[in-house]
Amino acid sequence: MDKVIERVLFTEEQIKSRVAELGRQLSREYEGKDFVVMGVLRGGAVFCADLIRAIDIPLELSFIEASSYKDATTPQGDVWVSYSKDFTAAGKHILIAEDIIDTGHTLKAVKERLLKEGALSVKTCCILNKPSRRQANITADYVGFDIPDEFVVGYGLDYASKYRNLPYIGILSRKVYEK
Ligand code: IMP
Numbered sequence: 001m002d003k004v005i006e007r008v009l010f011t012e013e014q015i016k017s018r019v020a021e022l023g024r025q026l027s028r029e030y031e032g033k034d035f036v037v038m039g040v041l042r043g044g045a046v047f048c049a050d051l052i053r054a055i056d057i058p059l060e061l062s063f064i065e066a067s068s069y070k071d072a073t074t075p076q077g078d079v080w081v082s083y084s085k086d087f088t089a090a091g092k093h094i095l096i097a098e099d100i101i102d103t104g105h106t107l108k109a110v111k112e113r114l115l116k117e118g119a120l121s122v123k124t125c126c127i128l129n130k131p132s133r134r135q136a137n138i139t140a141d142y143v144g145f146d147i148p149d150e151f152v153v154g155y156g157l158d159y160a161s162k163y164r165n166l167p168y169i170g171i172l173s174r175k176v177y178e179k
């Protein structure tokens with residue numbers, strides 16, 4: 001798999017130490033609150049699994065599924081969101097754990113949905129942030145790393161459903177998609 005990577009941006013060790021810092025910060029922030037970490041499927045699952053183990057206060061784990069329709073036939077920003085009927089958002093402080101904030105449409109849709117369901121507060125935590133691509137009026141409350149406008153894979157991020165299992169984050173070689 002390493003062959004499809006043009007350049008490694010963040011190694012496994014760098015990610016681990018940044019996630020540990022975020023975990024310490026979140027443990028202080030949410031101490032004593034009815035706290036939920038909500039991973040966004042599928043890309044946010046890997047980060048979410050590491051993040052919860054870097055947090056040392058009690059929390060509830062849940063997942064939400066979101067995908068954006070980025071083809072030409074649907075308006076930009078149209079995001080499909082689905083979450084478990086067994087989960088109650090009302091009265092809880094929810095932290096969304098996501099792989100990347102790019103245009104921001106996905107996080108905005110997920111956040112609005114959880115607030116509509118009655119969450120007391122909804123904050124967002126992304127391992128990556130591409131600030132130059134933002135369209136929606138939203139900023140992530142917690143960010144692992146800012147990155148330039150490059151297409152990256154690994155640590156949950158995919159290209160055509162592949163490479164999510166790379167333990168590091170790297171720029172995907174253009175050869176892979178400019179065939
Ligand atoms: P947004 O709604 O544009 O912020 O899109 C966020 C989603 O787009 C993320 O959850 C990813 O699934 C996907 N995405 C954005 N940039 C990248 C990238 O560089 N690599 C892989 N997926 C990306």
Ligand code: MG
Nearest residue numbers: 041042043044
């Ligand atoms: Mg995603």
